Amino acid sequence: QKEVEQDPGPLSVPEGAIVSLNCTYSNSAFQYFMWYRQYSRKGPELLMYTYSSGNKEDGRFTAQVDKSSKYISLFIRDSQPSDSATYLCAEGTNAGKSTFGDGTTLTVKP
Amino acid sequence: NAGVTQTPKFRILKIGQSMTLQCAQDMNHNYMYWYRQDPGMGLKLIYYSVGAGITDKGEVPNGYNVSRSTTEDFPLRLELAAPSQTSVYFCASSRQGDSPLHFGNGTRLTVT
Numbered sequence: 548q549k550e551v552e553q554d555p556g557p558l559s560v561p562e563g564a565i566v567s568l569n570c571t572y573s574n575s576a577f578q579y580f581m582w583y584r585q586y587s588r589k590g591p592e593l594l595m596y597t598y599s600s601g602n603k604e605d606g607r608f609t610a611q612v613d614k615s616s617k618y619i620s621l622f623i624r625d626s627q628p629s630d631s632a633t634y635l636c637a638e639g640t641n642a643g644k645s646t647f648g649d650g651t652t653l654t655v656k657p
Numbered sequence: 658n659a660g661v662t663q664t665p666k667f668r669i670l671k672i673g674q675s676m677t678l679q680c681a682q683d684m685n686h687n688y689m690y691w692y693r694q695d696p697g698m699g700l701k702l703i704y705y706s707v708g709a710g711i712t713d714k715g716e717v718p719n720g721y722n723v724s725r726s727t728t729e730d731f732p733l734r735l736e737l738a739a740p741s742q743t744s745v746y747f748c749a750s751s752r753q754g755d756s757p758l759h760f761g762n763g764t765r766l767t768v769t
Contacts, residue, residue, distance in 0.1 A: 639755065
């Protein structure tokens, strides 16, 4: 069993839709949670970083962590064509080794 | 701000050849990492370093070697390249172990 399982996608939505991206994890030692966005032929860039259960909001993006269920989500409101990318969840411990999901490719159609 | 710089961007190797992928960061980060990403897959950790002179294996270290003689540089060495090493290689750095990772734009390697 993989330590991090990510909804595989691909996902295609119309512009303006609300997008939900989801991951589950099995390792109780994970202490912090991240979402990265990766455009084609580029390196991943950090979108959200959180230590706590609950919601963290940044503009149109909301990260949700439920440590009791080992479930994390990223919500994108008012999605735009520029949001079209692959989204990677990642979980880590203080030892400095992050574990990544396989990514979900999102296409937002104008 | 340069951030994390990787060279080369692309490379084609023949089976059995060797090469070094270069990575440099200018953020004075303690931790540095090498990941590989195969098509449609997430990132798998090859090696990482918590500071100059200290390196450790990740999930998929076989066929690779690293060194960390300075805080800024973390080269990845491929010896006796094999087709299974065809991948995109990403270098990353972080200030501490629980800090977010900053990635370079990758090196696309093909072994034929």
